[in-house]
Amino acid sequence: MKLTAKTLYGLESVLAAELPELGAAETEILNRAVTFTGSLETMYRVNYCSRTALSVLMPVGEFMISSAGDLYREALKIGWHEFMNEDDTFSVVPVVKSKLFRHSGYPGLVLKDAIADYFRHRSGRRPSVDPLDPVMIINLHISSSRVTVSLDSTGEPLFKRGYRAFQGPAPLNEILAAGIIRLSGWNGSAPLLDPMCGSGTIPIEAGLIACKIPPGKFRKKYAFAGWKNYDPELFDRIKREAEGKIVKPDTVIMAGDVSAKAIAWCRINAGNAGLSGLVKTEVADFTNSASGFSNGFIFINPPYGKRIAARDSENIYGMIGTVLKNKYYGNRAWVLAPDRASLGKIGLRAEKKLKLFNGAIECILGAYDLYEGSGKKRDR
Numbered sequence: 001m002k003l004t005a006k007t008l009y010g011l012e013s014v015l016a017a018e019l020p021e022l023g024a025a026e027t028e029i030l031n032r033a034v035t036f037t038g039s040l041e042t043m044y045r046v047n048y049c050s051r052t053a054l055s056v057l058m059p060v061g062e063f064m065i066s067s068a069g070d071l072y073r074e075a076l077k078i079g080w081h082e083f084m085n086e087d088d089t090f091s092v093v094p095v096v097k098s099k100l101f102r103h104s105g106y107p108g109l110v111l112k113d114a115i116a117d118y119f120r121h122r123s124g125r126r127p128s129v130d131p132l133d134p135v136m137i138i139n140l141h142i143s144s145s146r147v148t149v150s151l152d153s154t155g156e157p158l159f160k161r162g163y164r165a166f167q168g169p170a171p172l173n174e175i176l177a178a179g180i181i182r183l184s185g186w187n188g189s190a191p192l193l194d195p196m197c198g199s200g201t202i203p204i205e206a207g208l209i210a211c212k213i214p215p216g217k218f219r220k221k222y223a224f225a226g227w228k229n230y231d232p233e234l235f236d237r238i239k240r241e242a243e244g245k246i247v248k249p250d251t252v253i254m255a256g257d258v259s260a261k262a263i264a265w266c267r268i269n270a271g272n273a274g275l276s277g278l279v280k281t282e283v284a285d286f287t288n289s290a291s292g293f294s295n296g297f298i299f300i301n302p303p304y305g306k307r308i309a310a311r312d313s314e315n316i317y318g319m320i321g322t323v324l325k326n327k328y329y330g331n332r333a334w335v336l337a338p339d340r341a342s343l344g345k346i347g348l349r350a351e352k353k354l355k356l357f358n359g360a361i362e363c364i365l366g367a368y369d370l371y372e373g374s375g376k377k378r379d380r
């Protein structure tokens with residue numbers, strides 16, 4: 001069957017590289033999504049094991065329309081009884097970019113009516129709408145006159161891993177953290193440092209990668225478990241197989257932060273992810289770093305410019321550049337900044353720059369090769 005995995009902007013190619021490892025075939029990159037083919041088993045495994053997918057959708061109807069009436073008639077042709085019963089609750093999530101509708105809420109109502117009428121015609125009873133905790137989440141995507149109706153097999157997005165008890169004011173999305181680590185090529189063999197770790201998203205996602213812990217291990221719920229065709233034995237087997245691959249790596253993962261509160265949160269979150277022994281935490285000001293970390297990967301998500309005064313932001317990015325140049329040569333660094341101007345204040349030449357999104361916030365990732373004796377900082 002055809003499936004669609006959604007992701008964050010900028011991580012499409014990372015997701016497309018990850019999906020075949022989980023059994024997906026015929027991957028095709030779209031904007032913030034990758035389509036692929038696979039079985040029910042693949043759908044369960046992507047939900048449980050993907051580090052960079054937000055959700056997995058199963059298209060159940062694709063058609064062209066020129067009016068709301070067409071949408072209603074085409075939606076009635078979908079075999080809804082194959083996926084749900086009259087007793088199941090449902091909700092419709094519309095994503096509409098079409099001149100046919102002025103408000104995206106309206107086609108959502110049309111689809112709800114079609115589903116209710118489909119069941120009423122069959123049995124005289126209809127499923128109820130529950131916008132808060134429905135059994136079936138139905139995604140309605142309309143682009144111009146092209147409609148895709150899909151079932152959301154995930155429910156709460158997959159960045160809700162289940163290990164996070166605490167977060168600071170600007171936590172990194174778990175999927176973005178995992179995506180950046182995969183983009184960097186870190187595979188667990190080199191040492192890794194996050195000197196501004198906050199609640200620990202980067203070191204924790206790195207720990208999960210290094211230990212091959214499936215990111216779904218701590219999640220309690222997937223929407224597909226409420227579907228009529230749910231196969232609990234198959235899902236149990238997938239979980240057992242994935243958890244059977246967990247290893248104890250010979251890896252160094254270091255997490256520092258100037259805030260003792262952030263380090264306390266990071267420790268609790270890492271403990272919840274089963275990584276207390278692996279993620280070494282320390283209250284430390286990056287400004288006062290000692291030399292000695294080498295041949296490693298450094299990931300920095302500094303305080304966001306929008307939340308701190310412009311002068312502080314000038315100081316912090318300048319400080320990061322100076323400390324990286326003087327204390328961390330011989331390493332590779334990745335810095336996630338809110339914009340190019342902030343990244344520019346680092347004063348080192350970025351070898352690569354990538355536009356990404358942290359949830360809804362646009363940001364830019366700079367990659368730096370820190371050579372010994374690279375001399376004067378170079379502006380760009």
Ligand SMILES: C[S@@+](CC[C@H](N)C(=O)[O-])C[C@H]1O[C@@H](n2cnc3c(N)ncnc32)[C@H](O)[C@@H]1O
Nearest residue numbers: 171172196197198199201257258285286301303
């Ligand atoms: C945007 S937050 C990091 C969020 C983190 N990635 C997460 O997922 O929770 C930036 C962090 O940098 C820390 N920080 C700011 N200045 C620092 C410094 N000079 N040395 C170390 N940490 C610093 C802050 O305490 C804050 O926790």
